[in-house]
Amino acid sequence: MLYELAVATLMSLYRMFAAYLLSLFIALFTGIAMARNRAVEAVLLPILDVLQSVPILGFFPIVLVLLVDRLGPGIGGELSAIILIVTSLVWNMIFGVYASVKSLDPSIDLMANVYKLPFPLRLAAVYVPASKTSIISNSIISWAGGWFFLTSAEVISMGSQTYKLVGLGSFIFDATDRGDIQALTAGVTVLFLVILTTYLLLWNPAVVRYTGLKILPGVESSYRAVDRAVASAWRGIVKAMLRLRVKIPGGVAFLTLIPLLPASIWLSGAGAPSFSTWSANLTYYLYMFIENVWVTLIRVYATLLVSLLISLPLSYLSVRSRRVGFIACTAGELLSSVPAVVWWPILLPIAFTYPWFVMFFVYLQGALWYVYFNVMIFGLQYMKKDILELAEIYGVKGSLYFKSIFLPALLPSILAGLLSASGGAWNASIAAEYIAVGGLKIDMGGVGSLIDKLAARGDSAGLLQVALYMSLLIVLLDKLVWSRLFKRLGSRYVVE
Amino acid sequence: MSSSEVVLSIRGLSKKYKVPGREVLVLDNISFDVGEEFIAILGPSGCGKSTLLRIIAGVEKPDSGVIEFRIGHEPRIGFVFQSPTLLPWMTVLGNTMLPLLARGVDAGEARERARRALTLVGLGEFEDFYPNELSGGMKQRVNIARALAIEPDILLLDEPFSNLDPLTAETLRSEVVDLWLTGVVPLKAVIMVTHNVEEAVLMSDRIIILSPRPAKIVKEVRIGLKRPRSRKMPEVQALVDEVYSYVS
Ligand SMILES: Nc1ncnc2c1ncn2[C@@H]1O[C@H](COP(=O)(O)OP(=O)(O)O)[C@@H](O)[C@H]1O
Ligand SMILES: [Mg+2]
Numbered sequence: 001m002l003y004e005l006a007v008a009t010l011m012s013l014y015r016m017f018a019a020y021l022l023s024l025f026i027a028l029f030t031g032i033a034m035a036r037n038r039a040v041e042a043v044l045l046p047i048l049d050v051l052q053s054v055p056i057l058g059f060f061p062i063v064l065v066l067l068v069d070r071l072g073p074g075i076g077g078e079l080s081a082i083i084l085i086v087t088s089l090v091w092n093m094i095f096g097v098y099a100s101v102k103s104l105d106p107s108i109d110l111m112a113n114v115y116k117l118p119f120p121l122r123l124a125a126v127y128v129p130a131s132k133t134s135i136i137s138n139s140i141i142s143w144a145g146g147w148f149f150l151t152s153a154e155v156i157s158m159g160s161q162t163y164k165l166v167g168l169g170s171f172i173f174d175a176t177d178r179g180d181i182q183a184l185t186a187g188v189t190v191l192f193l194v195i196l197t198t199y200l201l202l203w204n205p206a207v208v209r210y211t212g213l214k215i216l217p218g219v220e221s222s223y224r225a226v227d228r229a230v231a232s233a234w235r236g237i238v239k240a241m242l243r244l245r246v247k248i249p250g251g252v253a254f255l256t257l258i259p260l261l262p263a264s265i266w267l268s269g270a271g272a273p274s275f276s277t278w279s280a281n282l283t284y285y286l287y288m289f290i291e292n293v294w295v296t297l298i299r300v301y302a303t304l305l306v307s308l309l310i311s312l313p314l315s316y317l318s319v320r321s322r323r324v325g326f327i328a329c330t331a332g333e334l335l336s337s338v339p340a341v342v343w344w345p346i347l348l349p350i351a352f353t354y355p356w357f358v359m360f361f362v363y364l365q366g367a368l369w370y371v372y373f374n375v376m377i378f379g380l381q382y383m384k385k386d387i388l389e390l391a392e393i394y395g396v397k398g399s400l401y402f403k404s405i406f407l408p409a410l411l412p413s414i415l416a417g418l419l420s421a422s423g424g425a426w427n428a429s430i431a432a433e434y435i436a437v438g439g440l441k442i443d444m445g446g447v448g449s450l451i452d453k454l455a456a457r458g459d460s461a462g463l464l465q466v467a468l469y470m471s472l473l474i475v476l477l478d479k480l481v482w483s484r485l486f487k488r489l490g491s492r493y494v495v496e
Numbered sequence: 497m498s499s500s501e502v503v504l505s506i507r508g509l510s511k512k513y514k515v516p517g518r519e520v521l522v523l524d525n526i527s528f529d530v531g532e533e534f535i536a537i538l539g540p541s542g543c544g545k546s547t548l549l550r551i552i553a554g555v556e557k558p559d560s561g562v563i564e565f566r567i568g569h570e571p572r573i574g575f576v577f578q579s580p581t582l583l584p585w586m587t588v589l590g591n592t593m594l595p596l597l598a599r600g601v602d603a604g605e606a607r608e609r610a611r612r613a614l615t616l617v618g619l620g621e622f623e624d625f626y627p628n629e630l631s632g633g634m635k636q637r638v639n640i641a642r643a644l645a646i647e648p649d650i651l652l653l654d655e656p657f658s659n660l661d662p663l664t665a666e667t668l669r670s671e672v673v674d675l676w677l678t679g680v681v682p683l684k685a686v687i688m689v690t691h692n693v694e695e696a697v698l699m700s701d702r703i704i705i706l707s708p709r710p711a712k713i714v715k716e717v718r719i720g721l722k723r724p725r726s727r728k729m730p731e732v733q734a735l736v737d738e739v740y741s742y743v744s
Contacts, residue, residue: 107581113555114575115595115646125594129585242597 001183005171009190012167015078015153016146019085023142026090027135031097032127035104050475052091052423061455062464064156064163077163081153088149089142092420096134097127104130120241124234136206140333141373143203145424147195147337148365152431161458168194172342188342195337202226204330285465288450293473296433296446300425303363307371307421308414315375316406329376336369351435355442359432366428367421374417375410419482426474502566503685504530504552504650509561511547522547523558524710530650534676534686536696538743539706545689546578548711549652552687567649567684574643576653580635582627588614589623592642599646613645614638616680617671633664640672644681653688657695670724673699677723693743697735698725705742715742 030048034041063083068076104126112122151169155162164170168191175183205223318325343365347358390396391405407414429448435441443449447470454463511523522544539545550556552563553573565571582591589610596606614620617637627635636656643651656672657665676686690696696703703717717739725732 105581107577107579108583110550110555111575111577111581114553114573115598117594117598121594121598125583125586125590129583132585242600 001186005186005190008166008168008171008187009194011165012150012154012169013194015081015085015165015167016143016150019082019089019146020139020143022082023086023089023093024135024139026086027093027097027138028123028128028131031094031131032101032123034094034098035101048091048094049478050471051087052095052420061156062460065161065460068163073163077165080156081165084153085146085149088145093135093138093142096138097131100131100134101127118242120238123241124238128234136203137373140203140206141369143198144333144336144369144373147191151342191342192334192338196334199330199333199337203333282465285462286469288462289447289466289469292445292447292450293470295444296426296429296448299360299363299429299432299446300367300422303360303367303425303428304371304418304421306364307368308418310368311372311375311417312410312414314372315410316402318376319406325376332369332372332376336365336372338365351442355444358435358442359444362432362435363425363428366431367425370420370424371414371417374413374420419478422478422482423474426470502529502531504571505564505566506530506552507562507564509548509551509558509563511544511551511556511558521710523551524712526561526711526713528704528713528716530685530687532684533701534673534699535688536700536703537687537689537706538693538696538703538739539689539691539711540708540743541691543706543709544711545691545706546654549575549654549687549689552650553652565650571650572646572648574646574648574651576636576639576643576651576656578654578656579659580627580632580639582635582638584627586626587623588619588625588627588630588638591627591638592623592645595642595646609647610641610645613641616644616675617641631664633660633668636660636664636668640668644675647682649682649684651683651686653686655690655692656688658690658692669695669699673723693739694727694732694736697732697739698727703739705739717742 030044034044064077064080067080067083070076071079108126112126117125150167151173154165154167154169155173164174168187172184172187172191174180175187201222205227314324314328318328343358343361347361351358391401396405429446430451431448433444433446433449434452443453447466451463451466451470454466506529507527509523509526510521512519512521514520526548537545537548547556551558553575582588583594586594589607592610592614593603593606596609597603601609611620611623614623617640619634619637619641622630622634627638630638636659640656653672657668660668675681676683688696688700697719700719702719704713705715705717706712707714717735719735721729721731721735727733
């Protein structure tokens with residue numbers, strides 16, 4: 001079992017790093033291209049907006065079947081797992097790079113043009129350093145989200161077929177399925193250890209740097225080593241590119257299409273079930289969707305509310321005390337990375353008596369962290385020293401402080417977090433409303449549950465239609481309600 | 497400096513900008529020659545001076561007209577920007593090296609040349625500093641060093657002293673003139689854009705005066721005065737008065 005566990009751990013780690021590096025690459029090129037080219041921006045911004053908020057898990061079985069069909073279970077399964085993880089990592093990273101490069105002083109562009117900096121040098125000297133902070137902060141959120149999705153990526157069933165990839169997720173899933181407590185404990189322990197180690201070694205020092213929280217003494221030197229390794233690897237890449245005098249202008253435009261890859265796979269998936277079966281059942285599935293959607297809608301917004309109620313007081317306390325801040329950030333990173341498959345067995349004892357609690361827990365797990373990290377990591381950066389000093393000098397305290405200083409300063413981060421969290425909550429509905437592990441089966445109704453049941457039946461036409469209706473509803477809500485609300489709040493409160 | 501040999505010839509330059517709903521003519525048929533000399537281009541703000549400089553630097557295309565460099569090879573152009581435009585995440589040395597790396601000079605050689613340029617502007621000791629550790633005047637010196645590092649044939653300056661306090665500006669002005677006169681840098685010509693009449697008279701060999709937008713050449717004034725010049729010299733005063741009469 002030890003050997004098995006070690007292999008599983010390495011495979012999961014490899015999958016995470018592969019997906020992360022791929023996401024980083026995509027985020028850099030797409031973000032830069034969007035910020036620098038109006039045409040690319042006009043096309044990609046709305047598309048990415050949709051992709052970000054669409055329940056990717058709902059489409060995933062279709063992607064998997066298609067890839068496995070064409071490339072065989074080995075490569076196809078591996079590829080689809082990495083694509084799924086990328087789809088949970090990449091969006092906020094793209095937006096982070098885009099926003100950083102977009103807000104660069106135009107005179108820097110003039111300088112780069114006057115001195116004809118070739119693209120690799122521009123990348124190394126201007127764009128990457130300019131977006132470094134946002135890449136790191138977003139990586140932290142993404143990394144946690146990646147672990148959360150890892151298990152969904154490693155075990156997927158569509159109809160009678162189940163695809164399993166060797167990895168920690170499937171290891172834990174199998175152990176739960178067999179009721180093997182020893183293997184389960186070992187798997188969960190290793191998972192926690194891996195998550196905690198990668199967080200402490202890679203991300204915590206970065207969080208420390210950008211939030212001013214306290215660093216763990218032993219960790220700093222390892223971080224410096226990582227920092228140096230990354231810096232010298234990066235220098236090597238840039239040097240090689242400069243020596244080769246890479247010319248990428250045509251290539252960049254092409255590379256920006258990478259994030260559309262999943263979209264194109266879905267579209268080709270849409271063509272797969274014959275068209276007549278489609279139209280015949282159109283009203284049937286629409287009716288099913290409408291019947292189920294309202295419960296999910298209520299749950300999604302309840303989840304968002306609870307996320308706010310958890311995050312705001314904690315970040316308020318973090319401003320007051322560094323210690324609370326450090327604990328809150330580390331605990332958040334750890335808890336947010338715990339995949340649903342680990343929670344289920346832990347929650348098993350109460351699952352029979354309080355199934356709604358288990359459901360709600362999984363919901364929160366998929367949504368809370370966007371709000372949490374946006375408020376804790378990005379938000380606290382805006383709590384600048386001068387604002388805090390101002391509050392102290394004039395004795396602004398208590399509810400006045402909360403209302404007139406704390407909330408306005410955090411508002412942009414809260415709004416950004418809520419927007420991502422709403423996408424996360426919709427996506428989580430698929431994992432939350434229908435749970436079948438071992439002998440446990442919870443069906444709470446709702447669209448998420450509907451999608452799961454359609455997938456279990458192998459009804460890909462129905463699955464696709466319902467997932468599309470759901471996406472459509474989310475986009476409509478975003479455009480009609482949320483973005484308007486945000487614009488109004490934003491213009492009133494945003495502090496410079 | 498003689499202006500016998502033409503370094504740069506500009507003919508019939510025009511430029512329009514499209515803004516939503518209409519087109520704005522910024523440069524209207526600009527023609528002049530640049531010899532081996534220090535030229536000041538004087539005009540009110542918003543008239544199109546920076547646009548003209550960007551076109552000469554080759555980063556913007558004119559709608560019509562030609563620019564011809566007569567120096568026998570691809571011209572090396574140094575550009576001193578109005579604001580220092582330094583990358584905050586790079587040291588002074590890194591910033592100064594950047595144009596050299598862009599030209600494919602290898603890192604060791606680039607470092608040497610950047611150091612030399614920094615010494616010329618009096619910042620030899622500050623190569624490891626980051627821009628936010630420098631004063632405004634020092635940042636502007638780095639901006640100048642970066643332009644000199646590539647050993648430019650032509651130096652373009654866009655209101656380089658307008659964001660500095662008067663004292664620093666005065667010092668930097670005479671340093672730039674000295675760099676030009678002593679010939680430590682193989683410069684063939686300097687073109688400086690400014691809206692400051694005194695600055696133009698004190699520093700240049702010739703002033704080209706532009707009208708408010710769209711910029712047309714109103715007048716050229718040759719400044720035949722010996723250097724060093726000072727504000728108090730009656731000849732300088734007289735020329736300043738004369739140039740003011742064309743500007744208003
Ligand atoms: N990229 C641009 N797009 C549209 N209008 C521009 C652009 N750049 C400059 N302008 C306009 O052209 C005019 C001249 O600008 P500029 O050359 O910067 O003037 P100056 O440097 O003399 O102050 C100004 O009215 C400015 O608003
Ligand atoms: Mg200007």
